[in-house]
Amino acid sequence: MRTPEQFKEKQGIDVFLRHRVRRLDPRAGRIEVEDIDKGETRALDFDKLVLATGARSRRLGMPGEEAENLFTLKDLGDGIRLKAYIDREQPKRVGILGSGYIALEMAEAFRTRGLETTIFYRGTRPASHLEPEIGDWIRKELDEKGVQFLPEHTPLSFVRNGKGKIVALETSKGQYPLDLVLSALGVVPNTEIAAEAGIGRGETGAIRTDEGQQTDHPGIYAAGDCCEVYHQILEGPVYMPLGDVANKQGRVAGENAAGGKATFDGVIGSSCFQVFSLQVASTGLTEKTARGKGLDVGVQNIEASSKVHYMPGAEPLLLKIVFERSSGRLLGGHMAGREGVARRINTLAVAVQSRLTVQSLSKMDFAYAPQFSGAFDPILIAAEQALKKL
Amino acid sequence: MRTPEQFKEKQGIDVFLRHRVRRLDPRAGRIEVEDIDKGETRALDFDKLVLATGARSRRLGMPGEEAENLFTLKDLGDGIRLKAYIDREQPKRVGILGSGYIALEMAEAFRTRGLETTIFYRGTRPASHLEPEIGDWIRKELDEKGVQFLPEHTPLSFVRNGKGKIVALETSKGQYPLDLVLSALGVVPNTEIAAEAGIGRGETGAIRTDEGQQTDHPGIYAAGDCCEVYHQILEGPVYMPLGDVANKQGRVAGENAAGGKATFDGVIGSSCFQVFSLQVASTGLTEKTARGKGLDVGVQNIEASSKVHYMPGAEPLLLKIVFERSSGRLLGGHMAGREGVARRINTLAVAVQSRLTVQSLSKMDFAYAPQFSGAFDPILIAAEQALKKL
Numbered sequence: 050m051r052t053p054e055q056f057k058e059k060q061g062i063d064v065f066l067r068h069r070v071r072r073l074d075p076r077a078g079r080i081e082v083e084d085i086d087k088g089e090t091r092a093l094d095f096d097k098l099v100l101a102t103g104a105r106s107r108r109l110g111m112p113g114e115e116a117e118n119l120f121t122l123k124d125l126g127d128g129i130r131l132k133a134y135i136d137r138e139q140p141k142r143v144g145i146l147g148s149g150y151i152a153l154e155m156a157e158a159f160r161t162r163g164l165e166t167t168i169f170y171r172g173t174r175p176a177s178h179l180e181p182e183i184g185d186w187i188r189k190e191l192d193e194k195g196v197q198f199l200p201e202h203t204p205l206s207f208v209r210n211g212k213g214k215i216v217a218l219e220t221s222k223g224q225y226p227l228d229l230v231l232s233a234l235g236v237v238p239n240t241e242i243a244a245e246a247g248i249g250r251g252e253t254g255a256i257r258t259d260e261g262q263q264t265d266h267p268g269i270y271a272a273g274d275c276c277e278v279y280h281q282i283l284e285g286p287v288y289m290p291l292g293d294v295a296n297k298q299g300r301v302a303g304e305n306a307a308g309g310k311a312t313f314d315g316v317i318g319s320s321c322f323q324v325f326s327l328q329v330a331s332t333g334l335t336e337k338t339a340r341g342k343g344l345d346v347g348v349q350n351i352e353a354s355s356k357v358h359y360m361p362g363a364e365p366l367l368l369k370i371v372f373e374r375s376s377g378r379l380l381g382g383h384m385a386g387r388e389g390v391a392r393r394i395n396t397l398a399v400a401v402q403s404r405l406t407v408q409s410l411s412k413m414d415f416a417y418a419p420q421f422s423g424a425f426d427p428i429l430i431a432a433e434q435a436l437k438k439l
Numbered sequence: 440m441r442t443p444e445q446f447k448e449k450q451g452i453d454v455f456l457r458h459r460v461r462r463l464d465p466r467a468g469r470i471e472v473e474d475i476d477k478g479e480t481r482a483l484d485f486d487k488l489v490l491a492t493g494a495r496s497r498r499l500g501m502p503g504e505e506a507e508n509l510f511t512l513k514d515l516g517d518g519i520r521l522k523a524y525i526d527r528e529q530p531k532r533v534g535i536l537g538s539g540y541i542a543l544e545m546a547e548a549f550r551t552r553g554l555e556t557t558i559f560y561r562g563t564r565p566a567s568h569l570e571p572e573i574g575d576w577i578r579k580e581l582d583e584k585g586v587q588f589l590p591e592h593t594p595l596s597f598v599r600n601g602k603g604k605i606v607a608l609e610t611s612k613g614q615y616p617l618d619l620v621l622s623a624l625g626v627v628p629n630t631e632i633a634a635e636a637g638i639g640r641g642e643t644g645a646i647r648t649d650e651g652q653q654t655d656h657p658g659i660y661a662a663g664d665c666c667e668v669y670h671q672i673l674e675g676p677v678y679m680p681l682g683d684v685a686n687k688q689g690r691v692a693g694e695n696a697a698g699g700k701a702t703f704d705g706v707i708g709s710s711c712f713q714v715f716s717l718q719v720a721s722t723g724l725t726e727k728t729a730r731g732k733g734l735d736v737g738v739q740n741i742e743a744s745s746k747v748h749y750m751p752g753a754e755p756l757l758l759k760i761v762f763e764r765s766s767g768r769l770l771g772g773h774m775a776g777r778e779g780v781a782r783r784i785n786t787l788a789v790a791v792q793s794r795l796t797v798q799s800l801s802k803m804d805f806a807y808a809p810q811f812s813g814a815f816d817p818i819l820i821a822a823e824q825a826l827k828k829l
Contacts, residue, residue, distance in 0.1 A: 392811060414705070415785045416722060
C-alpha cells in the first residue's frame, strides 16, 4: 500500500489520513477537517466535492451493544478485531443477529472454526430480501452444516455479567447463553455531514443524486454506500449498498467532478453470495417486489440439474423466474444450488435489462456441452414452462 | 432402455429397429423399408414424415481408411469399438486427423490413458473455426498436457503393413509411425434418401427446411444433423450439427408433424467444450465471419481474472468480443480459460440475440461477489474498452 506521500507524488492528490470532517459549507466551497491525533482543525477550499462517507453497521439500540464481546462487521478492522478476540478468548457459543449476506457468510466462518453457531432472526427464513424458495434452500444448507437457525426469535435484551460482558440473549422465544454476539443487521448510510450542510436525502435516508452522481448542490457529488441508486425496473431510487455499485458510482462521480459527463444508469438488483457450498444469485425483482409495484405477476419455479445428470459434479439447482403475465416481460430471476449458479445469473441479468420476454428467452441459442449444462439450459426450461402461464 | 414392444405399448408408436429405408416416395406418401437381418422389404404409408437421418463422419477418401486401426467417432458404438481395440491391442502412438471438438476431446482422452498423442492438422491452429486467439490458448494447453500438435501437416497417405494395418502416416511434412488413427474431420449430412426422393438441399449440402422444419415437400419434415439451420446474424442457412440444435429441431418437427404450429428461430452459433482443464466457449460471429459478411468490424481482446485475484482458484481468462463499429452492435463473444468460462458465455449469447450494443453492455448490472467475479466482470471490462473503438 502506498503512503499518502507516495500517493501525492504519483497522482498529485493530497491525502489526509486520520482526519475528520467537522463541517461542510457547500455555498462557500469549504470544508473544515480535524487532525484526529493532533486535534488541530484547518479549512480547505474546493471547487468540486465528492462525498463518499459510506455506511455503518445498523444498531438495535439495545443496552449492552457496547459490550466487548459484541461485534459488527463492516470493514477490515472489524474483521481483524473479531478474529483476535476469538483467538484470545476462545468463545464456544456464537449468536448472530440478522440473516443477510454478512450474517450467513459469517455463520459459515464461525462454523468452520468449530464454534457452536446460532442465527437469531425475527423473520421466518434466511435472506428474507430474496425469494422464500431460496430461503428454504439456504435454511436446509445451514441445517446440514450444523448452524442453528432460529426463526421468529426477536432479540429483546442482552444478559450481562458483572464485567458488562454479554452472557446470554433474551429473545421473544426464550433466553440463550452466548459467549460472543455478531450483530449483522445491515447498514445505514453516513449522511450526517451532508444533512448538516443541507444536502438533500431521499426517502431511503441516503443522499439523493442525479444520474451523474451530483447531489442537489451543484459541484457536490456523492457515491457509494452513503447514497441512493436508481432502480431501473422499480423506476425510482433505492438504497442498495453493494461493492460493485459503489465502484461504478465512484468512477462516475470522479469523472464528473473532474469536468466529465459520465452517467450511471442504475441497477436492477443483481447480487450473489455463497453460504457453505450453496451459491445464491438473484437479479431483477422478486415476486413480492413485483406484486408490490402492482404488476400482473407470473412466476415459474423449476428444479433442474446444473449439468447433464450423468456428468460428475451435477447438482440440483433451483430457478425461479418472475415475469409480467400480460406481456411476458421478464422481471427477475433467482437461483440457488451448489454448482453453476452464480455465473448463470448474469444471463438473466442481461435478459431483464434488455426487457426480454419469456417468449424470446425460451428461444435463445445457448452454448451446450454436457459438463456445463443440459441440452436445454435450466433458463430455457423455466422460460418455456412460463409460456403456459401467459 | 425400452424394447420396441414396450415403446409401442407405452407410446402407441411402431419402432422398426435394424430396418433400412430403401426408397422414399413423397408424392405417394410411402416408404419402403428393408429388414436388415431377414432381407425382407415392406411398404409403409405415411401422412407426415420426419427425416432424422443424421450425419456420418467425413472421410478423406484416402486408401487405407478401412484399416482396422483407423477409427472415427460419431456414435456410442464407435466409442465402444475404439475403447475395446485399445484395451486389446495396447497401441502406443495415436495420430489424430483434424482439430475440431472431437479431435481435441479425444486427444485428452488418449493422453489421459497414457498414449503418445499427435494431432496432424493442415491449418495453423487448433479449432480453426474459432478465433485465432482462442486457438493459441488451446495450443498452449495441448503443449502443457503433452499432446503434440503438428500444424500445416496435411495427411497424404497411410503406410500399411502386409495385413493392411496402418503403421505410419505420410504427411506434407514427413512420415510419422503410428499404431492407431482417429479420423476426426467433422461430419457430412446423410441426405441420400432425401436426394433420391427429390427433396431439396441447400448450398451447405444439408436438407433445406423452413422455420417449421418442413422440407420443400409439404408434410415432410427434417430435423437434426441431416438438415440446415438458420443463422440469425448471418441471416441465412448454415450447417451446424450440434446436439442441442438437433434436439430443438426435433421437437419442432415432431410437433408440426402432429398438426402443431411450432417454429424454430435458428441459432447464433453458441457452443462450448473443454480440452483438459481449458474451457472454450463461443457465441455469435467470429471476427473473420463478421468481416466475411462485409460488416465494419471492431474487436476487443482482454485478459482478465475469472474472479477477484486474491480468491482461491482465480484463473486468467481470455475474452474477445466482436462488434459493428458504426452502431456498436455486439456480434459475437469468444472465451477461453480454466475457470468461469462456459457458464459466462450465455450472458453474451443473450446480448447478441437481443441486438445489444457494447454501449448498453458496458452498463449492465451484474451480480458481484469476489469468489465469482471482479467488481467489474470481464464482460463489462471488454465492453467498456470497446467503446474507445467506436
